[in-house]
Amino acid sequence: GRAIxxxxxxxxxxxxxxxxxxxxxxxxxxxxxxxxxxxxAEADGDPLVPPGDALRTVGFFQIGGGIAGDFPICVVPMIHQDLKRPCPFWGYFCQISDSTTSYGSYSGAIPSEKITWGKLDVDTPMFVIESDATIVAPLIFAALLDW
Known part of the structure; x- marks a missing residue:
């Protein structure tokens, strides 16, 4: 009602x-x-830019899983497949999730499944931290920020 x-x-x-x-x-x-x-310009053929030819690469750090995390990682295959524009794959992929593959949920999908969808390259460094993100993320941020 505030806009009204x-x-x-x-x-x-x-x-x-x-x-x-x-x-x-x-x-x-x-x-x-x-x-x-x-x-x-649209790429002539394969739109993949090798990491060494890119200005820089960007890593993908995902907290949790499922659709909320899948939305932003899809930007690379969208650029490659839909827009046919050149760009590198994500420079690395790291996920903190307490959902493991043994539960069969989408949130527990292993990073290598993202290769078949063009989200990551076979050579992309991939890491999964199977733990509670409310514990692990602050520890990682503290280390990165030198707290």
């Missing part, structure tokens, strides 16, 4: 999934290739 009663300026205060994916694609290509998606 005038307390909010409009109804478009939250980005849609498509807007988020477009923004993520632009950020990813800008970060790894130094250009925008619109500036890149």
């Amino acid at each position: 009663d005038g307390r909010l300026s409009g109804t478009h205060i939250i980005r849609s999934g498509l807007e988020y994916m477009a923004a993520l694609a632009d950020w990813y290509v800008e970060t790894t290739m130094g250009r925008t998606v619109a500036d890149l």
